[in-house]
Amino acid sequence: MIRTIFLTAVAASVTASPALAQETAGAPPAVTAEVAYIFNTLLFLIGGFLVMWMAAGFAMLEAGLVRSKNVTTQLFKNISLFSIAGLMYWLIGYNLMYPGDDGWSIAGWIGQLFLPKSIDPVGSGVAGDGYSAASDFFFQLMFCATTASIVSGTLAERVKLWPFMIFTVILTGLIYPIEASWEWGAGWLDQLGFSDFAGSTLVHAAGGFAALAGAIVLGPRLGKYRADGRMQPILGSNLALATLGTFILWLGWFGFNGASQLALGSVNDAADVGRIIVNTNAAASAGVVAAILATQLMFGKIDLTMVLNGALAGLVAITAEPLTPSIPAAMLIGAIGGVIAVATVPVLDRLRIDDVVGAIPVHLFAGIWGTLAVPITNEATSFGVQALGVAAIGAFVFFVSLAVWLVLKATTGVRVDQEAEITGLDVSEMGMEAYPDFVQAK
Template structure:
């Protein structure tokens, strides 16, 4: 019988690792999406940020963040070698072995969690693009991944109380894979940064008119969107936490199906609404619509029907178009639409959970969303202001005009072409 238990342990651990690898691949998606939606003179810097933030996330979550979120020893962050005897004893205490809960390597759990942290930080990168100092951004990444995200993650997935007062899960709050915990949190940090930073030069006219600043490489942005779409199967699918029995295998399959359906619904809804509003098919709205559908379904991809998931994605696709236009009217300059995609639609994803999951309540979802947003936004705003006071957050007007590639990295991504 021990062979059966070993098999389940190995299966669940391997599934966790594969899904984590898919989520890690989303880092490439963010890098390509953002590189495609900024001007060519800012491409090297945005790529540098995406690689560096991933590395920072891995280190800071290992040293500090995982401990704050889930407890355990400092530096090693609670990642312990597996006690084979106790693990087998745990399995043997269950009827049916495979029918029990998920048990997997602690290292696989850390790996799966750390790529989520990097995802939250990647959201910030695009929103502050084209005018932020590289090292100011990286300084913020240290604090975000070490403290700000792990604290709110601990109040939800970690089961910790909010500053010792109450636990969000006990209030009826549910977020299956992170519409609020990951995506809205990243958008809240991004919003704080954008407000401190200000808009790009030339984005808004003297009379409040909005001037489009097109990205330099839409094929690259499209590739990034498809990479993110693919990686999202690991993001949501891995959050089932288990594969080794019929019920959970069916749940994983449903999560994959619903994730894909919501993305498709969001993409088509955004495309149609953009056609109605602009008279043309807008590729950037189509891409953001697909991502909005993915964000919307992330809070609960296991309980809706496939049609229900599609409709959740449709609403997300509509919301993101309206939100992008609204933020522009408010002169909140977000070059890639990250605040709308991950923040505004993340709220919709949380509110949609009680429609199909009886374990969640609208009151609990609202309370959880407000708690996460207020904490991340206020904490991020304080950190951004401290960084601004110490080293500044924005490049000079001349450096912004020439492009932050030369100012911050000393090299261009497309040296053989004229800058846009």
């Protein structure tokens, strides 16, 4: 009854307002600039809330996939990196990423440095702007924080806290905003026609490249690779938490991709947001099924952790272009992402690159796949330009991150000592344990 009354009132208000009347028979109703402003702003805010919820997903996923002696440290890293991103993106990142037409320090390459983001004064929204400046900043900030979250899981169980936080300052304040400006800030890649709808490469592969650089500098955990060359599995502490984290990330991705439409002020935009969300879900589902089949065929048994990563890889893969694919095409893109997440884990092990949560297979390799696959369904793009974009962003993020990690290694050091690693970072770095009731008295 309440729903019927509400819909009747909305229909009556639309019919009564000349500004909302259809311009021509059969055409979608036109809306005022003020109404579009409100709905666009709501899209940014609700999408931002969902992407922020992904921070909880990363925290739970990582807490479940590390050993119990390192859980507190992972939880701390996730809340600290989110907060560091919140400050650095305001102080430097946003205007570095979105310099406008005349705000480039180096045209198309580097935006405005050290110019904090300003927002609309109280009560001064301008309908002609299309959306609230504050809502846009908030939404974009969530993507910046997501990039840093990817690094956290890969480097778990052996990285020192302060060097990790220093790296997060540089990643969220400089590295991510610069490379993202090349496309989303109308920089040189955008001018060439590169397309990454919601950030398969700009966010996910970038985080993966930064994580890869850190993993190379840090080296593997003690006991991960034996002297005979074999890999020794190191099991996580709580697969229930890891599964919960995956579902939280899956939910948050609807805001990540859906709100990247950047508009909800028209019938067409609303329809496209719905299409994006359906494709996003289809890709994740296909990623799960593909990972189930891949682990059964490759290892003889289904591996839950890889199935969880199959869902995330499907989500990462579809993020570069969730709008134009049909549902079967979205499923195919997600399924290939799921297979990639499974198949690349042994490759990293052969290279002795220790990725605790599988973030590099999921975010880096599946992100690259999703970006290269864009021209399959989006005729406005080309495989050559997509490959160029991936190579340029990858080279920039990897080598700058590698330089930062090497400087930190030479100065503060980046890895805890052997005794601290054996004892666990919760005790050595934090002085508190996540599960104190389960610790046996000595």
